[in-house]
Amino acid sequence: MSSSRPARPAAGGAPCKQVAATREKGDLFLGEIREQPDALLRLLDGSESLERAAGALARRPRPLVRMIGHGSSDNATSFGVYAFGVLAGLTAIRDSISLAVYYGADVDFRDSVVVALSQSGRTPDVVRYVERARARGAATIALTNDPGADLAAVAEHVIPLAAGRERAVAATKTYMNELAALALLAAFAAGHGERARTEVNTLAEALRRSIPSLEQAAAAIAVSFVFVGRMFVIGRGPEFATAREIALKLVETCRLAAEPFTATALTHGPVAALDPLFPVWAIATNDESLETVVTAARRARKAGATLIASGNAAAQLRGAAYRLPAPGAPNPLLAPLLSVVPGQLFAHALALAKGLDPDRPAGLTKVTLAP
């Protein structure tokens, strides 16, 4: 890891504390978006836990990786499907929590490795799922910001996400570190962990350099969307996770009806709902499914929708009214770590433009304790 930069603040450190006394709307959320490059470097600092947990994967022949989480953590598992599949040739699934916990299905866990994601480590049904899976023979890995919480106590391996205390209700840096942890876990399991570490380090610096200009661009664009009530967000492959996460940020912080679709799913049906008052955020990334996104964006334009082109191949989308591109990634699989940031910044700017407080969406708390 490079150490030529000034020492970075410790988790939950100075930037947030300074604004606490005179907090303005959105300061916490924006502060945490900006903190993401440092959060990634903190994760890399503690990557021995990732290496150890990857051993649990390597020790089982042809394991099934069962990922679970709610909200942003669930969105991260959509990325995990590709991280484990592409980097390690493993089948990784977004498993159903309720099937095991509520319906008590008599499923075999002996070939499984569970990867449970929870910011707080206290989400009750995630904890119960891990207990049940472990009792039935699964290897269990917890990814959490709080290695002292229940989830860490019930899992065999604990990977501290090291994102630092998250004060804004809507997650950003935790999601970022969940993506990185999943990619590193898959890479270590496949024996390419060191290369992935280097790539994440490079990516963190690219992200740091890009944030100031992205902030400006997002703020300039957001004002046009103050009266928009709905939006589709599309991506495919690893970027479907990004589509889900950006849509969720827009729902939570901007009270928008923002729905994610894969590029192909959009063209299959929902394109019928589009018109000039129904914009589409398209994530175009230089990888194997770029063509499906280009096609879907063309269909959306044909339906009259306003197009916001994002991702590192945003320039490939013709007819976009707005562009908020992401920087290029050191490895195509890691592009989602960069593509999500324009969406986070857009959500921040749009919430402010609407007079909302993105730090504290109505009626939400930080931990899902509901059944």
Next chain:
Amino acid sequence: MSSSRPARPAAGGAPCKQVAATREKGDLFLGEIREQPDALLRLLDGSESLERAAGALARRPRPLVRMIGHGSSDNATSFGVYAFGVLAGLTAIRDSISLAVYYGADVDFRDSVVVALSQSGRTPDVVRYVERARARGAATIALTNDPGADLAAVAEHVIPLAAGRERAVAATKTYMNELAALALLAAFAAGHGERARTEVNTLAEALRRSIPSLEQAAAAIAVSFVFVGRMFVIGRGPEFATAREIALKLVETCRLAAEPFTATALTHGPVAALDPLFPVWAIATNDESLETVVTAARRARKAGATLIASGNAAAQLRGAAYRLPAPGAPNPLLAPLLSVVPGQLFAHALALAKGLDPDRPAGLTKVTLAP
């Protein structure tokens, strides 16, 4: 199977043809919704193919069931996760088509049974996925309306859905028969096929009896929603598939921004977007996750949202402004076959109330040929 009713029309038979010359908006869509009890009975008539295909599942020790499909067929796979899990103790997943087809992930298919769902049997990447999986050692089962199409040619086992020709662009009877076929396949694999056949037969008759009054109720309620631009649809467990399918029908036929969430996901974040102009359709069903839906509906009401209570436990949801309950199911797992119908009828009625033609949503064709 009971034969006390008058002989039912053959697939794609009289009801649709009669209206073809003087079709009014929505006749095809409504005709196919009404035809669903007959479609189920046709599937039961040909259930030997289900029994044979279930043998492929039984012959593999602890198989991983990989389901794939787009649109409504993908929604049906959300139900399949529970059908295989609850009825047969098998892990069934909504597999990623793009991971195998576009990203070429080197995943092991030897322990897998692929269940590919496609109305037309011609969706290109579904066909390519099956070819690839079969070449790598998977057992392959195709569920399709057209046993003469490409998909049937590349799969080892073919289950004709027998839904009959679907003329409305938005699928209804195909989705219904996909759910039934998945439940029967799981039940046959577990050795309970005959019981499941009887239950589906009972269910078809319950559905037949309920449709006329549901049609009236849906039409009476729909007029209140003419100017609504967005909606959330919630369910959990097997009913998450229903939430996805109802939301998709509303997007396609009513141009609504309708997004499905599990009950728990709603309370985790999206509840923050709700207000009195943002209604919530809640599917409450008498099963193990009813409590989570009751809790989520209470949170939605607290946020001021207008509640439409549906499912066979609709009466459990306090404060609902509208109720469109589903009949009780002969087996809790089969409830989604009944819960989806009020949503289909509501979509039909709302599209008409908005002056739209639910038979032919703007810009859609019946087969997904896009990459």
